[in-house]
Amino acid sequence: MIHVRRPPANKALPLTVRATMATRQKAVAQLGRGHPDIDRVWKNFRKTTVGELLADKLRALFRWKCAYCERVVTAGAIDHFYPKNQYPKRMFSWGNLLLCCMECNHAKGKTFHFLNGRPCFLDPTRDQPRECYLWDLQTGGMAPVPVAEHEERANFTRDELGLDADSLRIERAERVQNIIYFLLDVVKESPITDATKIKLRKSLTVELPYLGILDYLFHVPNHFTLLVDAARAKLPEIDTWLAAWA
Ligand SMILES: [Zn+2]
Numbered sequence: 001m002i003h004v005r006r007p008p009a010n011k012a013l014p015l016t017v018r019a020t021m022a023t024r025q026k027a028v029a030q031l032g033r034g035h036p037d038i039d040r041v042w043k044n045f046r047k048t049t050v051g052e053l054l055a056d057k058l059r060a061l062f063r064w065k066c067a068y069c070e071r072v073v074t075a076g077a078i079d080h081f082y083p084k085n086q087y088p089k090r091m092f093s094w095g096n097l098l099l100c101c102m103e104c105n106h107a108k109g110k111t112f113h114f115l116n117g118r119p120c121f122l123d124p125t126r127d128q129p130r131e132c133y134l135w136d137l138q139t140g141g142m143a144p145v146p147v148a149e150h151e152e153r154a155n156f157t158r159d160e161l162g163l164d165a166d167s168l169r170i171e172r173a174e175r176v177q178n179i180i181y182f183l184l185d186v187v188k189e190s191p192i193t194d195a196t197k198i199k200l201r202k203s204l205t206v207e208l209p210y211l212g213i214l215d216y217l218f219h220v221p222n223h224f225t226l227l228v229d230a231a232r233a234k235l236p237e238i239d240t241w242l243a244a245w246a
Contacts, residue, residue: 001067001068001069001070001122001124001129001132001133001157001163001212002070002124002129002211002212002215002245003124003125003127003128003129003130004061004062004067004124004125005125006061006094006095006125007061008094009094009095012057012061012094013054013057013094014053016050016053017050017053017054017057018094020048020050021050021054021092021093021094022092024041024045024091024092025089025091025092025093027041028041028088028091028092029089031088032088033085033086033087033088034085034086035088038084038085038088038091039084039085041091042084042091045092046078054078054097055075055076055078055099058076058078058097058098058099059073059075059076059099061099062076062098062099063206063207064076064099064207065099065207065209066099066100066101066103066104067079067098067099067100067104067124067125068098068100068101068104068108068124068157068161068163069101069103069104069161069162069163069168070209070210070211070212071101071103071168071209072209073099073100073101076099076100076101077099077100077101077102077105078097078098078099078100079097079098079099079100079104079105079108080096080097081096081097081098081119081121081123082096082112082119083108083109083111083112086112087112095125098123098124098125103161103162104161107160107161107162108121108160108161113156115152115153115156118153119153120152120153120156120157120160121153121156121157121160121161122153122154122157127153129212129215130212130215130216130219130220131145131147131150132144132145132150132153132154133145133154133158133212133216134216135172135212135213135216135217137173137176137213137216137217137222137223137224138173138176138223139169139173140168140169140170140171140172140173140174140175140176140210140213141164141169142158142163142164142212142213144158168210171209171210172210172213175203175208175209175210175213175214176213176214176217178203179200179203179204179214179217180224180227182196182199182200182203183200183224183227183228183231184227185199185200186200186231186234186235186238187227187230187231187234192234192235197235197237200235200238200241201237201241204238204241204242205241205244206244206245211245211246214246215245215246218242218246219246
C-alpha cells in the first residue's frame with residue numbers, strides 16, 4: 001500500500017462530472033441506510049458516460065492499480081471507502097471513491113467498523129502507509145508498526161484484505177530483488193552504463209505495482225540502506241525518479 005495524493009474534486013473532475021454527481025447525490029438524499037435501491041442507483045450511474053468518465057479519472061489517479069494491494073487492474077472496481085449501503089450520503093462523494101481490484105473489493109465487503117472514532121480500514125488517500133507498516137524486504141511480507149496509534153488499524157486492514165497473501169509477498173519480494181540487482185550494478189559500474197540506468201528508471205516508474213515496499217526500501221532505514229545510499233550518491237537521478245511517486 002502506498003499513499004496516493006488525491007487532488008480536490010474541482011481540480012480532478014470536469015465540471016460536467018461534478019455537476020452530475022451533485023445532482024445524483026441530491027436524488028438519493030432521501031434514501032436511508034440499507035435502502036434496497038442503493039445498489040441499483042449506483043449501477044445505473046456506472047453505465048452512463050459520466051460514470052465511465054469518473055472511472056477513467058480514478059484509474060488515472062491510482063495508475064491502474066488497486067489502492068489497497070497495489071495489484072495492476074484491467075478495469076478495476078470502484079470502492080466506496082465508506083460503503084454506500086451504510087453511508088448513502090457519501091455515494092457520489094469524490095473523496096470517498098477509490099480504485100480497487102475485485103479481490104479487495106470483495107474482501108472489504110459491506111462491513112465497516114471504527115476504532116477510537118476512526119475507520120478500522122486504512123485509506124491510502126488519507127493515511128500514510130509508510131507510518132503504518134514494516135516490510136520484510138527478503139520475503140515481501142508486511143507487519144504493522146508496533147505504534148499504538150497505527151498498529152490495530154494496520155493489522156485489521158492487512159488481515160481483512162489479505163494484503164500479506166503468499167502471492168503478493170512473492171511478487172513484492174521479486175520487485176525488491178530486481179531493484180537490489182540494479183542498485184548493485186550502479187555501485188559496481190564505472191561509469192554506469194546506459195543499460196543499467198534505463199533498467200533502474202523503468203523499474204521505478206509509478207505505473208508499476210508494489211511501490212509501498214519500495215518506498216520503505218528507499219526511505220526507511222533497513223538492511224539495504226548502505227547500498228541504497230551509495231547508489232543514490234553515485235546516481236542522483238534516482239531521487240528524481242522516486243519524486244514522481246514517493
Ligand atoms: Zn487489491
